[in-house]
Amino acid sequence: AAGVIQSPRHLIKEKRETATLKCYPIPRHDTVYWYQQGPGQDPQFLISFYEKMQSDKGSIPDRFSAQQFSDYHSELNMSSLELGDSALYFCASSLLPGRKNTGELFFGEGSRLTVL
Amino acid sequence: GNSVTQMEGPVTLSEEAFLTINCTYTATGYPSLFWYVQYPGEGLQLLLKATKADDKGSNKGFEATYRKETTSFHLEKGSVQVSDSAVYFCALSSSGGSYIPTFGRGTSLIVHP
Numbered sequence: 331a332a333g334v335i336q337s338p339r340h341l342i343k344e345k346r347e348t349a350t351l352k353c354y355p356i357p358r359h360d361t362v363y364w365y366q367q368g369p370g371q372d373p374q375f376l377i378s379f380y381e382k383m384q385s386d387k388g389s390i391p392d393r394f395s396a397q398q399f400s401d402y403h404s405e406l407n408m409s410s411l412e413l414g415d416s417a418l419y420f421c422a423s424s425l426l427p428g429r430k431n432t433g434e435l436f437f438g439e440g441s442r443l444t445v446l
Numbered sequence: 447g448n449s450v451t452q453m454e455g456p457v458t459l460s461e462e463a464f465l466t467i468n469c470t471y472t473a474t475g476y477p478s479l480f481w482y483v484q485y486p487g488e489g490l491q492l493l494l495k496a497t498k499a500d501d502k503g504s505n506k507g508f509e510a511t512y513r514k515e516t517t518s519f520h521l522e523k524g525s526v527q528v529s530d531s532a533v534y535f536c537a538l539s540s541s542g543g544s545y546i547p548t549f550g551r552g553t554s555l556i557v558h559p
Binding site: 334363370371372373375378385386388420422433434435436437438439440 | 478480482487488489490491492495535537538539540544545546547548549550551552
């Protein structure tokens with residue numbers, strides 16, 4: 331079965347550079363989520379999209395932005411990178427919670443960002 | 447707001463030992479509860495879930511019962527294997543949090559042969 335696809339899997343950037351992560355959700359899933367997981371930390375919710383519109387916002391820094399495109403893939407753009415942005419970034423997808431989904435998410439394998 | 451508290455790890459066990467990982471929660475509304483597992487180098491995968499009080503979720507020998515009276519969802523397995531070594535996350539989702547899952551900090555399980 332198709333899963334959530336994230337790219338790139340690994341990314342190394344310098345401070346103050348920009349980075350873009352991509353996520354391709356499971357077909358027919360209408361909701362995409364982005365999470366940030368620091369070393370030894372729990373995943374922190376950043377932002378989510380439903381039907382290409384931002385639906386919820388978590389602890390996403392102002393330096394970050396995200397969008398969902400017409401083909402439902404999503405991109406997380408990160409600018410003015412800081413050392414503390416080094417983390418594993420997960421994308422997850424689901425059907426809209428509360429309708430046919432009680433909150434179960436399907437996660438990609440993550441994109442590991444290292445800022446030097 | 448919603449929150450999840452898990453026991454700190456790492457939990458180190460010998461193969462075939464009994465496993466318990468404690469999880470308690472605070473939530474608005476009527477939450478659904480989940481256990482996710484993260485194997486090294488991989489993303490989170492749903493292990494089991496329970497959507498209402500007294501439900502028991504089970505999968506791959508793991509079980510957890512939704513206890514509303516104690517606001518708990520402890521993960522158990524009768525006999526762990528080396529392949530169970532991973533990080534386990536307790537999570538909840540409720541209408542009070544727009545159904546955005548809230549995760550605990552994760553508990554690392556290490557199983558020795």
